[in-house]
Amino acid sequence: MTSPERSTPPQKQNAERSYRSPAALAGGVLLLALALWLGGDALLRGSAHTKLTALFALVLLVPLVVAFTLRPVVRAGEERLVVRNPFRTITLPWGAVENLRASYSAEVFSSGGKYQMWAVPVSLRQRKKANRRAERGAKASARGGFGLGGSDAGPAPRATADQTMDELRDIREQRGGSESAQGEPVVRWAYEIIAPCVVGAVGLAVLLAV
Known part of the structure; x- marks a missing residue:
């Protein structure tokens, strides 16, 4: 389930809309609290080996939880659609959006390929x-x-996902022909998530091997 949030004044007709999953946000907060509680206890009370293990586990798990729960969002603005997934951010000018579909997952199609929208879960x-x-x-x-x-x-x-797709299609029809909404899709990898995950995974592997 997703909920639209307006990030610009309501009097502006084409205000940016943001879509997130409230269930994912709530689950992410709970998982982070649990991980920090257990990891913090191990860091305070454990042996040297246990402390290192807890540290690398937190370095691995915290970014993963953030990536799959708090990070995903879909932002629909006047000129572009921004899809922030766990490990990538896809920026699509409306003129480059060819189709939007919600079957078993929410997807956006462009000349650059097909991209899932993690922030719009299909129930x-x-x-x-x-x-x-x-x-x-x-x-x-x-x-x-x-x-x-x-x-x-x-x-x-x-269904909420179908309503969201209808809204995004309407925005694409209104803005797709605008000169300012033209361009090519841009994909950026979330190295701020990937890097600590790699460090945590390598650290745990070394600790388990010795």
Whole structure:
């Protein structure tokens, strides 16, 4: 599940929108707290070997937790779509975005290839639930009912990932032809995440080998 956050004043029509997974954020905070609690205890009370092991484990695990829970975000601005995944950041001018799709995962297509959007998780259970409600609403409407999902119930419910894809497609249609939204995709690796992970993994491997 994702939640849109506006990072610019609401009166601006094409304000940047940010999409994150609240469940991932909450899980990441809990995992970090647990890792720091256990690792801190080992660093304070353990033997020299235990302290080194805990240190390298934290150097490995903390960036991984951040990468997969706190780091992912999708930002949709006036000129570009920025997709920040665990180990890469993909910057796509709207003119370079060819398609957006949410099947088993949320994906964006461009001339440079296909990129997943980790910050927009697809819940098949939520999608099936929304489809069942829509079907019940259609049947009630056909019978002239006015209950849940009836003719006065408003638009049919959509899964959160599908709603997000609809919003991003609308922005692409509005901004894709703009001169300022042209260009090629740019991919940047998150070395600030990768480097400590490598250091932690190598340190643990050396400690286990001796």
